Amino acid sequence: MASRSRRSAATEVVEEEEEEQGTVRKLRFKQSLVGRPGKPIGVGDLLARLKALCEELRSLEQEEADRESLEPVAKDLAQHSLLQHKDVGVRAWTACCLVDMFRLCAPDAPYTAAQLKEIFTLIIVKIFPLLADPSNPYNAQHLYVLKCLAEVKSIVLLTDIPSTAQLTTNLFRTCFDVLSGPSKAANGEELSKNVEHHMTALLFLLIDEAPSLSSDIVDIIVAQFLWADPISLGSTKGKKNAPVDAKQSTLLRKEAPPAYNMAKNICNACSDKMARSVGIYFSSVIVDFAELGPLSKRSRHRASSAAADSEDDMAKGPSEDDINDANKAHRLLRELWRCAPSVLQDIIPHLQEELGTENVVLRQMATETFGDMIAGIGAAGPPPLPDMNPAAYPSQSLSFPEPRPYNFLTTPTSPNSFSAQYPGAYHSFLQRKNDKSPVIRAAWATGVGRILMTSAGGVGLESDEEQNLLESFAETLIDSDERVRLAAIRAVGHFEFRDIVDKLGRNGGMSEPGSILSNLADRVKDKRSIIHSESMKLLSKIWGVAEGAIADGDERITRLLGAIPSRILETCYVNDLEINVQVDLALYDALLPLGYPPMKPKAATNGNSQVVKDSQTQSSDRAYTEADLDKIRARRQLVLVHSLDERAKKVFFAKQSNQAKGAVFMEHFLKVCEDYNGGVMGKGAKEIKAKLEGLIHYYAKTLPDSSRVVADLWKFADAHDRRNYQLIRFCMAPESEYRKVFRSIKELRKRLEDGQGTSSLLETLTPLVYRVSLLCYNKSHLPAIIEYSRIDDDGGLGSTAHEVLKEISTHHPKVFSSHVKELCKALETDAPTSNAPNSPGAVQDLKACAGFVKKFPAGLPINAKEGRMLSHSLVNYALYGSPPEAAKYAVTIIMNSDNKKEIRAKEILVKSIKNFEYGCSHFLTKLAAISQIVLLAPDECEDDNDEIIGLAVSHVLLKPHAASSEADSEWMNTPDEDMVARKWALRILVNRLRSYPEKEDIEGVARPIYTMLNKLVKEFGESSKKRNTPLAHRNLQRLVASQFLLKLSCTSRLDGLLAPTDFNELALVTHDPHAEVRTGFVTRLLKYLGQNRLPRRFYTILFMCAHEPTTALRERVATWIRARRAFFESRKEVVFEPIFARLLSVLAHHPDFDTDDDEWPQIMSKYILFYLKCVATSDNLPLIYQMAQRVKGVADGITSSEDADQKLYILSDLAQSLIRYWEEQNGWSMQAYPGKLKLPAAIFRPLESHDRAQEIADNIWISEEVVEQLEPLVRSALRTKKRRATDLVERPRKKTRADKGAKKEKVKVERPMKTPKARKKKTDDSDVEEGADKSSPAPESRGPRRKSGRQSMAKSYVEVSSDEEEDAEGGAQEDEQMDDDDKEPASEGDNDVAMAEAEDEVEKEAEVNGDDPEQAIQSEQEEVADEDAELEPEEEQEEQEAASEAESEPSPAKRPSPKQTGKTIRGRGAKKPDPAPASDSPSSSRKTRTSTTSNKASSTGTSKTLTPAKPTKAKAKAKANASPKDAPSSGLRRSGRSRA
Secondary structure: OOOOOOOOHHHHHHHHHHHHHOOOEOOOOOOOOOOEOOEOOOHHHHHHHHHHHHHHHHHOOOOOEOHHHHHHHHHHHOOHHHHOOOOHHHHHHHHHHHHHHHHHHOOOOOOOHHHHHHHHHHHHHHHHHHHHOOOOOOHHHHHHHHHHHHHOOHHHHHHHOOOOHHHHHHHHHHHHHHHHOOOOOOOOOOOOHHHHHHHHHHHHHHHHHOOOOOHHHHHHHHHHHHHHOHHHHOOOOOOOOOOOOHHHHHHOOOOOOHHHHHHHHHHHHOHHHHHHHHHHHHHHHHHHHHOOOOOOHHHHOOOOOOOOOHHHHHHOOOOHHHHHHHHHHHHHHHHHHHHOHHHHOOHHHHHHHHOOOOOHHHHHHHHHHHHHHHHOOOOOOOOOOOOOOOOOOOOOOOOOOOOOOOOOOOOOOOOOOHHHHOHHHHHHHHHHHHOOOHHHHHHHHHHHHHHHHHOOOOOOOOHHHHHHHHHHHHHHOOOOOHHHHHHHHHHHOOOOHHHHHHOHHHHOOOOOOOOHHHHHHHHHHOOOHHHHHHHHHHHHHHHHHHHHHHHOOOHHHHHHHOOHHHHHHHHHHHOOHHHHHHHHHHHHHHHOOOOOOOOOOOOOOOOOOOOOOOHHHOOOOOOOOHHHHHHHHHHHHHHHHHHOOHHHHHHHHHHHHHHHHHHHHHHHHHHHHHHHHHHOOOOOHHHHHHHHHHHHHHHHHHOOOHHHHHHHHHHHHHHOOHHHHHHHHHHHOOOOOHHHHHHHHHHHHHHHHHOOOOOOHHHHHHHHHHHHOOOOOOOOOHHHHHHHHOOOOOOOHHHHHHHHHHHHHHHOHHHHHOOHHHHHHHHHHOOOOOOOOOOOOHHHHHHHHHHHHHHOHHHOOOOOHHHHHHHHHHHHHHHHOOOOHHHHHHHHHHHHHOOOHHHHHHHHHHHHHOOOOOOOOOHHHHHHHHHHHHHHOOHHHHHHHHHHHHHHHHHHHOOOOOOOOOOOOOOOOOOOHHHHHHHHHHHHHHHHHHOOOOOOOOHHHHHHHHHHHHHHHHOOOOOOOOOOOOHHHHHHHHHHHHHHHHHHHOOHHHHOOOOHHHHHHHHHHHHOOOHHHHHHHHHHHHHHHHOOOOOHHHHHHHHHHHHOOOHHHHHHHHHHHHHHHHHHHHOOOOOHHHHHHHHHHHHHOOOOOOOOOOOHHHHHHHHHHHHHHHHOOOOOHHHHHHHHHHHOOEEEOOOOOHHHHHHHHHHHHHHHHHHHHHHHHHOOOOOOOOOOOOOOOOOEEEOOOHHHHHHHHHOOOOOHHHHHHHHHHHHHHHOOOOOOHHHOOOOOOOOOHHHHOOOOOOOOOOOOOOOOOOOOOOHHHOOOOOOOOOOOOOOOOOOOOOOOOOOOOOOOOOOOOOOHHHHHOOOHHHHOOOOOOOOOOHHHHHHOHHHOOOOOOOOOOOOEEOOEEEEEOOOOOOOOOOOOOOOOHHHHHHHHHHHHOOOOOOOOOOOOOHHHHOOOOOOOOOOOOOOOOOOOOHHHHHHOOOOOOOHHHHHHOOOOOOOOOOOOHHHHHHHHHOOOOOOOOOOEOOOOOEOO
16 A cells, blocks of 8 residues: 655644544445456446445545545455446546545555556546546546545645656646547537636646656647647648738637646746746757757758768758747747746746857847747737728728737737846847848847837836837838848838837937838838838828828827828839839829728718818718718828928829820720730731830830730730720720729729739739829819818818819819819909909919910800800909919910900000009009010000000119018018019010010010129129119029029020020029029029920039039939930930030139139039039040040130130140049040030130141140049049938948959950931031131129038029919910020920929820820939939949940950050041050040141141149149138139138
8 A cells, every 4th residue: 555655734634633533434335346256247236336435435524534444445446347447437436436535545545556556547548538528428527536636636646656657748638638629518518617727736736746847748738838829730830930821810719728728827836847847848949959050051951862971961950840840949938928937037048048149040039039028929929910991981090099809819918027037138139139140130120120019018118228129120121131121111010000100109200310210211212122112002001091180180190100102202203113113002002092982972962962171080870972972082182292292292293194195105005906906907917016016015114024014915905805995994084083983993903803814914004004094183073172272271281272273274184174164163253353352262273274274275164155254353363363473374364265365465454554653552463464465465565565664664673672671681482572573574574575576676675684684693683773782682683583584595586695604694693602592593494404495505504503502402403414314315315415515615714713723623623523423424425525625626705815715725624634534433445436516606716727726735734733633533523422321221242352253354346436417506506617706705703602611401482483484385485496406396395394303303104206106205214323222332333334335345344544455535637646655544644645636636626635744742742732822811702602
């Protein structure tokens, strides 16, 4: 009989009570339980006896039972025939009797060890498994056995039996199996909670009594936490990071299973012992994995051949199973931290050591595990992605966020603060931010994102700690490796909308550089497609949800997230095809979702049903009519446009304006597809197929993966689905309402998805259909937009509505025509009188109508019977409208649409002139009306010309300037009445010139006006002889005068009146001391040049911005020039190269060009280098070099003086040296340019003799000291500015010399040079060989000097109207063509209007070339060098070289210097140079060249020059230290530009 060495306190108490009482009850059961041999007891009798015995035993208490009377029965119960009885009931009742016997005989069981083992085998193997079936007839007996063992603690007897490890393991396994599996009851009855309770107590007793736990038991306990691991339970077989199917998420448990809870309770109850056992268990797994060595390619595949070498086996890393086991172990650690953190006290140090191991896989697992443990995320992973629906109405941002329902699998929970409990491990985790491996940094970014999202598992973070994590997380978004950036973006995607605002918003908004939201927004320009795609989708979805709060005026959300649409649309300036497609998808999938609002329309009860302003806060069960939904949608569109900055707004408007052009192409494509007839054609099959192929290849150039696009569009054409053709036509039709467009797109998608073999066709067609569909400028939206335009108290949407209306009227007049009558009625209602003003929004309505009537003169109902009131109202606007622009637009409408326009114009003119006095009532309106009538109705003004001129000059311009404190300031953002009147007066004079009859001589009329404007420019806006004009007025007058000079030069016959001297003075406006003047002038210049309205000589002025102190303006000009250069290059046009000669001429007359000043080389070189940086490529550099050479073969034609000629030759030599250094630094190799371009005769004149040409060519005009200063300047110009933090991306490692290998010599092959066709040129641009010697004195620049040390980003001056140039588009004079050399043909100009400012306009998606929609006009593209997030400065330069030499041979590894090749750049007629020692520097190569030129060479100005020998270092140093001669006391120069 087994005895117990330990006696429980309860047993001792019982024995003491027995001794005291002395009362003992004997067992009355005397029946036999074991049959005699050959005569077994029947089952029925045996069950009755066992039941009677059990009932009597239950009635006995331990202290009153007579143990001697129990022994016979106890002996019978241990018989093999009972323990192994085949009847379930017998075994159940036997077990009940046995556990009662244990209770009564405690602490010593009346059985031997062998008997106890057999008894517990019965209980564990036969009884406990049946607990899984509550419907079992003996379930009560089974529960009684379990209860007695747990309550009496008889289970501890198992620990005293030798060799029962396996039995104990089976007990644990059986208990967990019973609780983990589903109920086996046929009636579906669930397990009783008592089963879990008693089993937990049972196992706890065993663990507490056992000296140690076997590894099998630890495995069984730990395995229960896999119930929280869907990866292990699913079909992914433990693959690392295997995603869980979202469609199967409903099948996952929502509550913890009993087995999970039992394991959790056991671990927490026996924390000390379990901690040791779990520590040993996980340590063995981790150590075994670490000892397998680093991963290799071989380790990813199981060994399949027994013949592998032993060395290979030794080098073999962990197998896939090893990795899966290690991953499983680390996932279990996450779950243990959530439910039983105390058992990890021994394993955390081991996990911390993993963070420093060289094994990347193990280090990654440790980083991921720590991140999830701190965030309270278990083995099931993070919570599912939040349901952010941008199409929801009311917006999700307006409703109070409901907490997610608790889910034991995914709800983050951390019982303790990890950072407080394990500070060392937490610090080690934070250090992984700077890990050398991007995989680890990516895992760290994910972990930190989850920590922030869950607030450390709900425990919370200290403010300092949270701020540090936010800053570190922001840096991961600009990491150099794409995997880290992508991980950070996806981490943000798990945040709820309110968490983004409340948690990530603490780090700053979109407008704060370096913040999380700002860095996230920068990723939309990332070069990696997956990154810019994910970030754009995420950001657009965030704004789609935030739109409701933004529209409702939530300042915080607007500050944090309001700039998202601007950041997304501005990516179009990168001109990446993938990004452009993503912008289209983001625009119509999230920013303006097609299905927004999601309600179905109901029939309107009356025609006045409209949604109120705060409609999103109304009850969602109201009935919405179609008009209600249209207004909701239109309001969202206005909110979007209102939130855009200027650059992004131009992109949005350009996309909408391109819709009409794209629709023309799409209609032609559909027509050709119909002719193609699925490949079955009759006559003209070859032509039809060629047309279709051309259109398909055009569309392929507008989308990424052109080969796939071509294949998809051919499938579309071969399918020949006429229904699809019609659906696309519905989307483009101006008469289609929005609901029809939406349903057409929806049906088209479904048809494409259901079609066979068209899996990618939907992806290809979707952006194309979006681009041609009327989704924004739809006729359904116009009534709501017009309604919003009448009010301006809804978050500023009124002005935005006017802006949108103007765009619709200009670019989509057919859509606008459907509601133009409604707008006209509004104008009639708001018409002013002499006593009553018009409403503030009327001027924008007039502006929209003016743009409409220019294209559809008959579209306005002004000539109908009901139009008399409108005509009368327009006259009132012209006489009494406010602001003055109202009169301008009213006159434009009348002159374009009224049949009685002559009468109306005369009436307005007479009333405006009559009794006009400066300051009289409506005098500004009268001036504006007169200025427009002078332009559009010159015949009606003929009799009153003298009075009009006198009115403008005497009554306005000659009036003394009004003095005020604001006028004495440097700038007036809003001009006062005095300046507004002077601007309109100047406009009257300018418009009179523009509309002057062509047959009459204009020079006599124009000369006084040009003299006045040139004086204002030259005198810095000073117009008074007393020189007492207020400073702000001077600045405004100079800006207005310079802009009017540009406007006049847009007319070809007026451009010649701007003399070269005046042109040079006009160029110096770019040096004005005030940033507003410079910005306003350059902005207008870019606009006219972009519209091809100015002669090409005006491109020269742009390069005067080289010293522009405002970086944004300088970079804007540079980007614009590069875009235009690429545009002209694509058309094989030579434009910017001949401009170089003009630039040198302007610089020769620059007031800052003083050879006595030691700084002149740096000053002049900066202009030339700015030109080279914007224009020079390996292909056009020879032509630029030739232009620099030819300048040395002519004389200055502006000023006939030796000093002017000498400056020109100095600049020629300076330019040539800089070009040679530019060539050398870029690794290019110039070849002699074979063609010849003429020089403009207006600014150059031929030399008087060949001897003079030879003398000039032989002379060296720059010293060696100057040449030595040039190479550092070139290197500095080529060095791109340092990368901003927001532009950091992965940069490929540069190859070392060893990587590149030996350089191979390559035979140099000359590239054929394209010779441009000669053009006939007039006056200013005629060749010097045919031109006359023209000269005029060069005046000196006077006026205030510019302080260029400022870096302010001041707003550009906006005159009274932002689009005042449009007034001329309605006149016939504005359509005049320029000469071939000065301007593009009119058709090309029309195609280029959308690119008014290449830096500020989006790339055109499709343009129509005349009336032939088959030919696609290549759009202008911008080169955004500063936004390139992929290349180092040197690599960026290599990319530009590769792009410029795409059609030429590859460059050799090292280009030989010009002397090594035996070739130099020479003009025509130059002889081959004599042999001389080779040298890499331009100065040394210049020394070896001879000066032999022919008569022809002297006339063309091509010659070779000699450079003096280099001075010694001492001389150079002395020269550098010498003080400048005659330096002015101040740092300001004559041009107004300050010293560097």
